[in-house]
Amino acid sequence: MNKPSIVVTGASSGIGAYCARALKADGWRVFATVRRAEDVAGLQADGIETFIMDYTKAETIHALVDAVLARTGGTLDALYNNGAYGQAGAVEDITTDVLRLQFETNLFGWHELTRTIIPVMRKQGHGRIVNCSSILGLVPYPWRGAYNASKFALEGLTVTMAMELRDSGIKVSLIEPGPIRSNFMANALVNIERHVDVENSVHKNEYARQLKRLRGQSNGVKGKLGPEAVYHVLKHALTSNRPKPHYIITKPARRGVLLKRLLPSGLFYKILASLG
Numbered sequence: 001m002n003k004p005s006i007v008v009t010g011a012s013s014g015i016g017a018y019c020a021r022a023l024k025a026d027g028w029r030v031f032a033t034v035r036r037a038e039d040v041a042g043l044q045a046d047g048i049e050t051f052i053m054d055y056t057k058a059e060t061i062h063a064l065v066d067a068v069l070a071r072t073g074g075t076l077d078a079l080y081n082n083g084a085y086g087q088a089g090a091v092e093d094i095t096t097d098v099l100r101l102q103f104e105t106n107l108f109g110w111h112e113l114t115r116t117i118i119p120v121m122r123k124q125g126h127g128r129i130v131n132c133s134s135i136l137g138l139v140p141y142p143w144r145g146a147y148n149a150s151k152f153a154l155e156g157l158t159v160t161m162a163m164e165l166r167d168s169g170i171k172v173s174l175i176e177p178g179p180i181r182s183n184f185m186a187n188a189l190v191n192i193e194r195h196v197d198v199e200n201s202v203h204k205n206e207y208a209r210q211l212k213r214l215r216g217q218s219n220g221v222k223g224k225l226g227p228e229a230v231y232h233v234l235k236h237a238l239t240s241n242r243p244k245p246h247y248i249i250t251k252p253a254r255r256g257v258l259l260k261r262l263l264p265s266g267l268f269y270k271i272l273a274s275l276g
Contacts, residue, residue, distance in 0.1 A: 010083025055109020
């Protein structure tokens with residue numbers, strides 16, 4: 001019997017790397033993607049077929065799909081879109097080019113890969129598409145406007161796609177994690193320094209406070225679940241006869257969604273602003 005096949009993106013570290021290895025251990029044929037050549041060897045050493053793919057470069061997306069289909073004989077059972085990054089910074093300090101890059105990586109590239117694979121799944125009559133969103137796609141957070149926007153957009157696009165694919169045999173789910181141990185915070189620090197003019201911002205003092213906190217979060221794991229929490233629900237989304245449309249992970253994430261439902265909007269946003 002052939003192993004079920006899946007493409008897992010953003011597998012160089014964190015959630016993607018863990019899930020790629022866990023899927024392999026559970027009997028899947030895993031095609032993992034990374035952006036840097038130096039990240040290939042570690043995954044390949046564990047028997048995972050690994051490819052270079054960058055969501056901002058359409059040619060690498062199509063090359064990936066061609067290579068995978070050549071190896072499987074033209075079929076693919078599942079796609080797990082996971083690769084993303086977080087651009088922190090006040091909305092007024094984020095240039096349009098920086099916002100566009102956030103969307104190229106976190107939304108447009110996902111869309112290009114997904115719509116390239118959907119015809120394959122339609123032809124075979126089945127498939128699973130799982131998009132790793134974020135609690136920040138449901139609940140906004142100050143100083144994360146670019147990332148919030150990309151994930152809110154992903155939520156809308158994915159839910160609409162799920163409705164449109166209802167009778168196709170393709171099932172679609174969203175995973176919405178809260179705090180998970182990964183390199184996410186460390187990468188967020190790099191992107192603030194790279195793309196935000198902190199010294200000349202009216203929010204300079206606030207950035208100092210934010211950067212201090214981000215450095216603390218990037219160096220510690222207190223209060224965060226491990227990537228196995230994501231894999232637990234990913235496995236359900238991939239194998240259940242009735243996968244959920246949404247999988248909200250971590251207590252802070254579930255608490256945020258509950259408060260959004262219960263509290264008046266003005267009070268809810270006031271509370272969130274104080275947390276930022």
